[in-house]
Amino acid sequence: MAQIEIKNLFKIFGTNPTAGLDLVRAGKTKEEIHEQTGLTVGVQDASFTVNSGEIFVVMGLSGSGKSTLVRMLNRLIDPTSGAVIVDGDNVMEMNKEQLVAFRRNKTSMVFQSFALMPHQTVLNNVAFGLELAGVDKTQRYERSMDALKQVGLDGWEKSYPKELSGGMQQRVGLARGLAVDPDIMLMDEAFSALDPLIRTEMQDELLKLQDRHERTIVFISHDLDEALRIGDRIAVMEGGRVVQVGTPEEILQNPADDYVRAFFRGVDPTGVIAAGDIARDSQPTVIWHTPQGSPRATLEMLNNRDMEFAYVLDSERRYYGIVSTDSLRSAIEQGATKIDDAFIKEAKTAKVDDSMQDFLPEVASHAWPIPVVDENNIYQGVVSKNLFLRTLHRAEENAHFAE
Amino acid sequence: MFSFEEKVIPLDTWITNFIDWLVEGYRWFFQILKWPVEVTLTGIQQGITALPPLLVIAVLGIVAWRVSGIKLGVFTVVTLIFIGLLGLWEDTMITLAMVLCSVVFCTLAGIPLGILAGRSDRFEMALRPMLDAMQTTPAFVYLVPIVMLFSIGNVAGVLATIVFALPPIIRLTSLGIRQVHPELVEAALAFGATNWQVLAKVQIPLALPTIMAGLNQTIMMALSMVVIASLIGAGGLGAPVVLGLNTLDIGLATIGGLSIVLIAIVLDRITQSMGTTKKQN
Ligand SMILES: Nc1ncnc2c1ncn2[C@@H]1O[C@H](COP(=O)(O)OP(=O)(O)O)[C@@H](O)[C@H]1O
Ligand SMILES: [Mg+2]
Numbered sequence: 001m002a003q004i005e006i007k008n009l010f011k012i013f014g015t016n017p018t019a020g021l022d023l024v025r026a027g028k029t030k031e032e033i034h035e036q037t038g039l040t041v042g043v044q045d046a047s048f049t050v051n052s053g054e055i056f057v058v059m060g061l062s063g064s065g066k067s068t069l070v071r072m073l074n075r076l077i078d079p080t081s082g083a084v085i086v087d088g089d090n091v092m093e094m095n096k097e098q099l100v101a102f103r104r105n106k107t108s109m110v111f112q113s114f115a116l117m118p119h120q121t122v123l124n125n126v127a128f129g130l131e132l133a134g135v136d137k138t139q140r141y142e143r144s145m146d147a148l149k150q151v152g153l154d155g156w157e158k159s160y161p162k163e164l165s166g167g168m169q170q171r172v173g174l175a176r177g178l179a180v181d182p183d184i185m186l187m188d189e190a191f192s193a194l195d196p197l198i199r200t201e202m203q204d205e206l207l208k209l210q211d212r213h214e215r216t217i218v219f220i221s222h223d224l225d226e227a228l229r230i231g232d233r234i235a236v237m238e239g240g241r242v243v244q245v246g247t248p249e250e251i252l253q254n255p256a257d258d259y260v261r262a263f264f265r266g267v268d269p270t271g272v273i274a275a276g277d278i279a280r281d282s283q284p285t286v287i288w289h290t291p292q293g294s295p296r297a298t299l300e301m302l303n304n305r306d307m308e309f310a311y312v313l314d315s316e317r318r319y320y321g322i323v324s325t326d327s328l329r330s331a332i333e334q335g336a337t338k339i340d341d342a343f344i345k346e347a348k349t350a351k352v353d354d355s356m357q358d359f360l361p362e363v364a365s366h367a368w369p370i371p372v373v374d375e376n377n378i379y380q381g382v383v384s385k386n387l388f389l390r391t392l393h394r395a396e397e398n399a400h401f402a403e
Numbered sequence: 404m405f406s407f408e409e410k411v412i413p414l415d416t417w418i419t420n421f422i423d424w425l426v427e428g429y430r431w432f433f434q435i436l437k438w439p440v441e442v443t444l445t446g447i448q449q450g451i452t453a454l455p456p457l458l459v460i461a462v463l464g465i466v467a468w469r470v471s472g473i474k475l476g477v478f479t480v481v482t483l484i485f486i487g488l489l490g491l492w493e494d495t496m497i498t499l500a501m502v503l504c505s506v507v508f509c510t511l512a513g514i515p516l517g518i519l520a521g522r523s524d525r526f527e528m529a530l531r532p533m534l535d536a537m538q539t540t541p542a543f544v545y546l547v548p549i550v551m552l553f554s555i556g557n558v559a560g561v562l563a564t565i566v567f568a569l570p571p572i573i574r575l576t577s578l579g580i581r582q583v584h585p586e587l588v589e590a591a592l593a594f595g596a597t598n599w600q601v602l603a604k605v606q607i608p609l610a611l612p613t614i615m616a617g618l619n620q621t622i623m624m625a626l627s628m629v630v631i632a633s634l635i636g637a638g639g640l641g642a643p644v645v646l647g648l649n650t651l652d653i654g655l656a657t658i659g660g661l662s663i664v665l666i667a668i669v670l671d672r673i674t675q676s677m678g679t680t681k682k683q684n
Contacts, residue, residue, distance in 0.1 A: 103593060115589065
């Protein structure tokens with residue numbers, strides 16, 4: 001059963017949007033219109049339905065209009081033209097009071113940046129929607145505690161958001177969205193700011209919540225894996241247009257155009273997966289870069305642990321170099337007393353946004369796992385041969401699934 | 404014409420005529436404006452001077468202690484006793500009353516104006532040149548029209564002070580509102596906040612430390628007007644300074660000036676701590 005119906009929705013940003021509307025309808029592209037008039041086409045001619053109880057993922061590259069689209073559903077952004085119909089009511093025709101009531105009772109929202117109130121406790125943050133709606137204190141705290149329990153954060157209600165990790169903060173954001181018991185949840189890249197492990201955990205959490213209590217969820221994402229994992233249906237956006245809507249299987253088997261095809265399988269996985277996405281910080285030995293850290297002591301430690309390589313960092317986790325048992329031994333033979341003299345000369349780092357292709361030669365030609373650093377040379381973890389191959393394998397499986 | 408030996412544009416005459424015309428035709432209007440200030444000032448002044456000095460000292464000392472710490476509490480008490488022993492107690496109370504009265508009106512007008520400016524670019528643009536003018540015009544320039552419209556005395560002094568001390572609280576309230584992350588406002592709207600709720604539950608609480616900084620600046624500017632206000636017959640700690648200036652009594656001018664500085668330090672520290680305690684919560 002359709003819960004949300006979107007009909008020919010347009011959003012043009014700028015001072016005279018209707019002029020832009022005519023140009024779009026006349027078939028001009030987003031770029032041409034921007035050049036001619038300075039107007040930006042956010043969303044053009046979007047039409048689709050979202051069924052009640054499904055997770056509907058809107059996917060597309062950055063700037064393709066996803067955030068604009070989802071904000072038109074609750075009119076945080078007013079559409080330039082078109083209709084949004086929720087449970088038979090046209091949201092476009094609501095006056096101020098009706099719109100406030102609609103936002104309080106029908107929908108809630110989870111944000112990429114979490115958007116928690118820093119001056120309020122976790123509990124008050126979760127209770128925020130109920131407080132706005134004028135629910136009395138005992139009841140709103142009861143319902144908020146319940147929502148906190150659902151996301152596994154009971155016990156944290158008296159903390160402040162800044163005392164929580166990113167993943168926990170977004171659980172608070174999720175609990176705030178659940179506390180008002182909405183029919184529809186709008187989630188704008190809700191998990192994109194979290195690191196990959198936590199992101200997967202949150203996706204599982206969302207699916208679990210959905211098992212327990214089915215809601216209609218419009219979920220914005222730019223991540224293919226995420227869309228495939230949680231989406232019942234997926235809409236693909238490009239340059240403000242919705243280019244295809246369907247189940248993951250339908251889209252994978254019958255991509256509407258090259259853009260969609262590229263998104264799902266045309267691309268070599270080694271070209272899109274970046275070092276930062278797969279780097280692990282679990283297994284390698286890390287030693288601290290100090291003036292006293294002698295090659296001898298390090299060698300002893302590596303021998304004791306039966307390890308071959310160690311990564312040298314300072315207290316801010318800035319990367320200095322790699323030492324191996326071999327390099328330490330030969331440094332000691334030459335009478336070196338500083339750890340720097342034992343660094344493996346040919347060792348290179350990968351940057352977090354290097355693609356797998358970029359550092360494949362590095363991984364392939366050396367025995368040590370390749371260290372990954374960010375733009376400030378801060379150590380993020382390592383990519384081993386093994387991890388590299390496993391990632392490739394998984395990407396290939398996805399590609400098979402696509403065929 | 405361009406030898407500049409004669410006055411070609413008689414702007415001064417025009418302004419004189421304009422003010423004369425205002426005074427003659429609309430004095431009643433300015434008397435109405437003056438009325439609430441007069442009532443408030445008289446109330447505060449009578450209240451504060453009726454209290455026994457030791458009670459005032461105790462209350463201010465406790466306030467300083469509660470908002471900041473025992474150090475500021477002791478400093479406040481010692482300072483006030485010292486000023487009392489200098490023989491300037493009554494002048495100090497008048498100054499405090501005038502500053503308090505100016506700050507009350509600056510807050511009443513400034514915070515709402517600041518909020519409007521914070522939420523509307525157009526209003527901010529319209530307001531900014533006026534605030535610039537209020538802050539940069541030397542106070543001496545508007546003393547004359549103020550005297551003509553409101554005559555001399557404490558009330559006129561307070562009015563001049565308000566003109567001078569109003570801008571910072573408007574500016575910093577607006578700044579505070581603008582510094583609130585737009586996504587927080589968006590989140591509030593998404594959960595069904597009305598305009599008022601966005602203001603009361605998100606923007607004002609988050610802007611509060613900045614607003615308090617504005618209040619602090621406004622108080623400091625009000626204090627800095629004490630001497631100038633005395634030029635138009637206002638009493639308080641400015642009076643001994645002006646008197647000392649006129650009679651070349653260096654001693655009198657100095658103890659007046661010293662007391663102003665000490666009071667400024669006390670008020671500055673108290674209001675600054677109020678701002679930071681709010682931030683921590
Ligand atoms: N307030 C705005 N004013 C002008 N242009 C905007 C505004 N918001 C978004 N845009 C433009 O609309 C397009 C779509 O943006 P957005 O919906 O944020 O994309 P996405 O969420 O997919 O990254 C972009 O070209 C963006 O620059
Ligand atoms: Mg976006």
